[in-house]
Amino acid sequence: MKFKIASGILSDGLKKVEKVVNWKHNIPILQGVYMECTPDEITLIGSDSDESLRYHIPVDGENVDVVTPGKILLPKQAVELIKKLKGEIVLEREEHILVIKYGKKSQFSFVTSNVEEYPKLPEINFDGPSLILKGTEFSNVIRKTAFAAAENDIRPILMGLNIIANSNELIAVATNSHRLGRVILKKGTDKEKQVVIPAKVLEKHLKIFDLEKDVNVYFGSKNQVVFKNGSLVLYVRMLEGNYPSTERLIPTEFLTEITLNRLELLETLDRIGGLSDDGKTGVVKLQIRSGVAELSTNHSQIGKGIEILELQEISGDNEFSVSFASKYMMDALKSIDDDYICFKYTGNLRPFLVTPSSGSPEIEETQLILPVRERDV
Amino acid sequence: MKFKIASGILSDGLKKVEKVVNWKHNIPILQGVYMECTPDEITLIGSDSDESLRYHIPVDGENVDVVTPGKILLPKQAVELIKKLKGEIVLEREEHILVIKYGKKSQFSFVTSNVEEYPKLPEINFDGPSLILKGTEFSNVIRKTAFAAAENDIRPILMGLNIIANSNELIAVATNSHRLGRVILKKGTDKEKQVVIPAKVLEKHLKIFDLEKDVNVYFGSKNQVVFKNGSLVLYVRMLEGNYPSTERLIPTEFLTEITLNRLELLETLDRIGGLSDDGKTGVVKLQIRSGVAELSTNHSQIGKGIEILELQEISGDNEFSVSFASKYMMDALKSIDDDYICFKYTGNLRPFLVTPSSGSPEIEETQLILPVRERDV
Incomplete structure (x- = not known):
């Protein structure tokens, strides 16, 4: 050589x-x-x-x-x-x-x-990708879901990103059973497949992908999924096991829908959620009344805080409250690109949704968060 | 309140x-x-x-x-x-x-x-500083010495920066007994004092000092040294114990003096010194012969490397070799601001000096490094 x-x-x-x-x-x-x-x-x-x-x-x-x-x-x-x-x-x-x-x-x-x-890589027929995604589509699928996967291996399958490719659409879901991120891409394939890929691996390698170029996806015959992006090819071993069905968890009817400024809510949560022992995972209470959103927190050892946010729009019940982990809400808000988000409430201890308020015809994105039991504030 | x-x-x-x-x-x-x-x-x-x-x-x-x-x-x-x-x-x-x-x-x-x-800070009479340094002088004293102090507490006093203030000059020395950094500032005080200050504390806090402003130094009566910089005051507890006398360790006569391009030498050492187990502390051999400097290294497990550097000037013996820890040499070179440095050789296993080749009338700086026993290359 x-x-x-x-x-x-x-x-x-x-x-x-x-x-x-x-x-x-x-x-x-x-x-x-x-x-x-x-x-x-x-x-x-x-x-x-x-x-x-x-x-x-x-x-x-x-x-x-x-x-x-x-x-x-x-x-x-x-x-x-x-x-x-x-x-x-x-x-x-x-x-x-x-x-x-x-x-x-x-x-x-x-x-x-x-x-x-040196071990041989699995042989792939690079001429026949199962799916061709634009770089930005690939990035969006990962960015808007993978963070929601479980971080520990109590249920190893939940550390994965579940990808369902059928003739009409590509569905990607990740959940740690307290929150869930899902995107649906209007892009079908004739090579229908359901695979679970380690979420952290995709998140970690996303930055070495060239998003100006397409990402060709190959659902290999063995236990590998392969992503080709220009000169770069990523081979990932699938997770074994059955991914739980998540479809029925996502509510489709809501008691209240509220539109809020995404960055304003994010900054408020950053301040309010910081009032916790570790400065990160504080529980925050959202209370809707008199046409405003009140965000508050209360820790007997540390102190308490309250901030008021203007509502952009509200439809349905106009008085309710719900408590949640500020980190989960902040992660969800960061994954969304719109200026405004829609908060979709279904009951005090029932999962709520956060979605971009305008949305895009190409990608449907949903963030689901399970509330925590309310504490007195 | x-x-x-x-x-x-x-x-x-x-x-x-x-x-x-x-x-x-x-x-x-x-x-x-x-x-x-x-x-x-x-x-x-x-x-x-x-x-x-x-x-x-x-x-x-x-x-x-x-x-x-x-x-x-x-x-x-x-x-x-x-x-x-x-x-x-x-x-x-x-x-x-x-x-x-x-x-x-x-x-x-x-x-x-x-x-x-909350504990009271020692009372200081801020009107009578022991010494007034320009921000850049203060920064230079620390930047060119503190890194050379010991990192572990086998001999705790060596974790300090030894400062000797007399009527003619300010001398700062740090050493871990394998290398030494010393600066002499032509700035006298009528409040003569010798103190040892934890070197890491000064290094750590240097970046919060405003170097556009003066630094007033107070050798307090108790065990504190105080640095005032604009609105900021740093109180540091002195290290207790006697700092070893280092004056006689620094050679004043040399067998050879060589001038080298500082950045070129630094980049060469970065490549050559990387050829070691941890990628950082490799031993490098410098060999002077036929009017060039040859830098080399040899690890039986990993491999070997050799690079040639042009000499800018040489006086004295024109054939010798010496081995040293590349990290020590790189730290010394990084502490110097000149484009060229002077390498002052006193014998195969005797300490050598690295100094800026032109130098400044206000500050005299010396880096001393103890060679290691040579290995065959």
């Missing part, structure tokens, strides 16, 4: 695939980045066995030029070095040694593990 | 004094910010008992207006709230309750501890 490359091009790829590499993985061969070059392209792979990232660099004979095809495993120190280099560099394999040369006489050599032991 | 204030003015002060507050301090009264208002000024104090910060806000009758003098202890949640508020706010004490009002009808109340128990 020998090739020369503009270091920035190789760094860009390494910075993406290393996101998934655990340099202290208990499988030694995964403690590095797999690199293979053919006359046509350089492939980089990082993997922690549950998730893998693959990145392609085309050979153009100018910024990237392959002398001898081959492959090698890049150890951490080699990856760190390449990210610091500028200008053209030459990478060459001599037995199990990786040699990196640059500048006038600078030369590094690294001891590497046996690349032949 | 009752006063009204533009929230930004109070926030600015709180953001400074809270730096020293440990909200979970084992002395409960220190888990808050002391606030006192008189007709003339509002005083904020944060303290963790070893170090304290005091901040003054003058009453101007416009942005700050005191209705009733008094004092109270601000709990964490009140401080967090005030930092989030905009516009004018009113703070009022009702028994042990702090009431904060703002906007149309918003109101918070906080349970507070008994402020009478």
Whole structure:
């Protein structure tokens, strides 16, 4: 193996695939980045066995030029070095040694593990995606749902994002059983499928996706879901188990619907919700009366607070109160892009909905929050 | 106690004094910010008992207006709230309750501890500073020495910055016994004193100092050193014990003096030094021969690297080699502002010096590093 490359091009790829590499993985061969070059392209792979990232660099004979095809495993120190280099560099394999040369006489050599032991990625027919999403659609699906998944593994399946693809639409749901985020995208597929993907994995990797480009989704035959975005491919192992049916949990009739300014509500909750032991997960009471929304909290050890918000619109019952975790409400509000939100009330201890007030014809988004028992304020 | 204030003015002060507050301090009264208002000024104090910060806000009758003098202890949640508020706010004490009002009808109340128990700060006669430093002088003294202090308390006195003020100059030295940073400021005082101040405390608080303003230094009669910078006063408890004499450790005659480009050397060390287990503290060998500097490293488990640097100037022996911890050299280089540095060699296992190549008439700075035993490269 020998090739020369503009270091920035190789760094860009390494910075993406290393996101998934655990340099202290208990499988030694995964403690590095797999690199293979053919006359046509350089492939980089990082993997922690549950998730893998693959990145392609085309050979153009100018910024990237392959002398001898081959492959090698890049150890951490080699990856760190390449990210610091500028200008053209030459990478060459001599037995199990990786040699990196640059500048006038600078030369590094690294001891590497046996690349032949590196696990194969599942084979995917990249010509037939199950679904093609715009980058922004992919981002919206994750941004508006994944945060609502469970963080601990009391019920491991709830750490997943449940994706149902049918001939009419794509439905994504995440819930920790106290709150739920759901989006419905008006985009059908002839490859109907239901899969559960670890929510945190998608959230974590969203930032390395290029949202200007499409995301092709492949529901592989094995236990993998694959996302292709330009030169980058993300392989994720599905969660096993049956995702609970959530459809019937989401109310469709409401006692009251209120329109509120989203940022104003968010800032108020940030102040009110901060009045708690950990400064984050305070319980807040929302009381509607005399045409205003009163947000309050009360902790005997710390103190209490009250703020008044103007209602933009109200229909239905105009006096009620409900208590909820301010963090859940703030997460829901942050996932919405509209200036105004609609708060849909169904009863004192029944789940309520938060939705964008205008909404979009392409994506239907719903945030559900289960109230907590009210405390005296 | 009752006063009204533009929230930004109070926030600015709180953001400074809270730096020293440990909200979970084992002395409960220190888990808050002391606030006192008189007709003339509002005083904020944060303290963790070893170090304290005091901040003054003058009453101007416009942005700050005191209705009733008094004092109270601000709990964490009140401080967090005030930092989030905009516009004018009113703070009022009702028994042990702090009431904060703002906007149309918003109101918070906080349970507070008994402020009478808050420890008194040592009394200082602010009219007679022992020393007056320009903000930049104060910053330079700390920036060029404190990092070299010991990080662990095997010899607690070495965690300090040793300051010797005499009639001609101010000398500041820090060392962990493997490296040493020293500056000499041509600034005398008639209040001669030698004190040892925790180095990390000064480093940590440097960023809240306003370097456009002078720093008045007071060597208090008790075990405190006090730094006054505009509205801010920092009280630091001295370290007890005798600081070792370091004067005789610093060589004054050299076998070789070399001038090198500082940033070039720093970037080279960053690449070469990264070739180690933890990616930071690698040992690097510097070899001078044939008119160039060769920097290299060798780890049997990881690999090896070599880079060549041009010498700007050399005088004395023109062939030698020395090995050192790349982190120590990088820290020293980062503390220097000149484009070029002078490397002063005194023998293979003897301490060498790194100094700015041009230097300044106002401040004399010296970085000393003890080599490590050479390894074969």
